[in-house]
Amino acid sequence: MKNDIKFAVLGGGSWATAIVKMLTENADTVNWYMRNTDAINHIKTQRHNPNYLSSVEFHTEQLELTDDLNVAVANADVLIFAIPSAFLDKELQQLRVDIKEKTIFSAIKGIVPESGLIVGQHFHENYGVPYDNIGVITGPCHAEEVALERLSYLTIACSDMEKAELVAQHLSSNYIKTKISDDIVGTEYAAMLKNIYAIAAGIAHGLGYGDNFQSVLMSNAIREMKRFIKRVHKMKRNINNSAYLGDLLVTGYSVFSRNRMFGNMIGKGYTVKSAMMEMKMVAEGYYATNSAHLIVSKHKKKSKTPILNAVYEVLYENKNPKTVFQKLTDKLD
Template sequence: MSFLNNTKIAVIGGGSWATALIKILCEQNHIQIRWWLRNQKDIDHIRKFNHNPSYLSDVVLSPRKVKVFEKTVDAVKGADYVILAVPAAFVRESLQHLSPKHLQGKRIVSAIKGMLPDLNLLITDWISRDFGIPIEDTCVIAGPCHAEEVALEKQSYLSIASTECPAAEDFAALMTCRYVAANPLDDLYGVEYAAIMKNIIALACGITHGLGYGDNFQAVLVSNAMQEIGGFVTSLDPRERNMSSSAYLGDLLVTSYSQFSRNRLFGNMIGRGYSVKAAQLEMKMIAEGFYATKSIHEMNKIHHVNMPITNSVYRVLYEEHAPAVVMEDLKKLLK
């Protein structure tokens, strides 16, 4: 099944990542984009001025290629692909007016780097379970890539993963343009879990930075994190995978070190003395790692993987231990 010509793509979400993905898709010929946003003021503004006033406002979108919708049912109608680009905590609310028949025969692409927080469930598994979409018709988009650099047209890389390569290859072709290279993989679960866990590590990096730790410690932290992610992913989906490739290590590095990383920023605020609630109120965007920390921590009660970094972040965010004390304990466990 290939939709490379005259492809209709619905995008669910109005944030920076959704806007960046639409910008990339606008580089393609023979594509129609059907965009659903929650905010009516943003919808009206986009229709009039062809840019998102709330996120990446310098990105000009083609009115010929992009149509904006108030209802998700209208946005997904006739679409070949549906891209989900809302925070994981809000995905069920965003799709509440859709039934399995609305998504039947479509490929679903998750650009969400988080899990359903109360179910500890991957987005692709939830879509398959609740909407009856065959898992082979789902894909995930991972990095290493930040929306802000896409907006600036800096050379970027995406990883498109599915259980079977043809689905990933088709969508990777749609996401490739002069400043983005999209690479297909057949490791849906490995890429999806790694994309979730790297946000937890970015929180840890932010916390240590806020506490005054330097580059030397952060390098050790990230090196140990790669082992932690690899161990957890392997326990859930044992198979041979190269964890040093860009889909895993690259995505971890950019999220841990970049000035654009919202998870690193959130962690930095916690390290500097903000409470969790105060940091959440200060940030305009959702830090997926906050919810992911609890989900992964709860899942690991079953799998028993050695994950000192995730445990440390959990202690800070959910047990309200002092960040300085927790990181002192973590120092003794890193090598």
């Protein structure tokens, strides 16, 4: 891949905004697509996103802002998708540009509901993008801490290590350290699963469980994650690396975690609908829970997933969180 690659970030939320901030540290110009034309006009005049990470000030001469997905895609070599998985398919329906020769990196932490596939597989099977042109951007990294320029770490995964390295270089700065990996499937599933476990941590907190239980919950969660990923994509990996365990811990414990916040509200008695309305943000783990449960159900030899099952029962079967988690405590060790 050439060194003067052009980037496009697709999405207008907090993670998309953080990625644009990271890229502008190194790239002269970043194409940025978002649906919200009012937000685009605000960024052009006020230099910050009015809805997400509003403390980040952009040099607007570095941005090519557009509300036309096809314009952003056509003008870039590398496309970084940061659109919530629940809305990705709808956004892609307007795509008219052939993306087979583009390099696609997913910063989405979920499964596409319409296909039941992680994002990389969705682009491969539905848009003919070769796996060598598909990558994943994972944490442990919260957008809010990027905005504050607190030291953060990213894992950039791609089967083509040259592409992974170049994308890593463009995201690196004095406050962003990057690591590359060839485990594109494993890191993408881990990014999805950790949101589910963060919801579990939030529910437990909302129910009044303390740090002692949380430590046991997270210990069991990383082992459950290992079993799940091994079942869907067996390869040599160290589940204790930052892309897996580190991302799980920060999402499960951080005050910036919207999935933990969502779970905490459920534990305190909110309905799913009321919690979502009050948050005004997408909790990817809600959608991921249903998708992950379907994957487990389809496997003839099912993985042991008591935490995932508990979250599914609370969110999708409307079972009482207190009762479900009382039963869960007996299944953990």
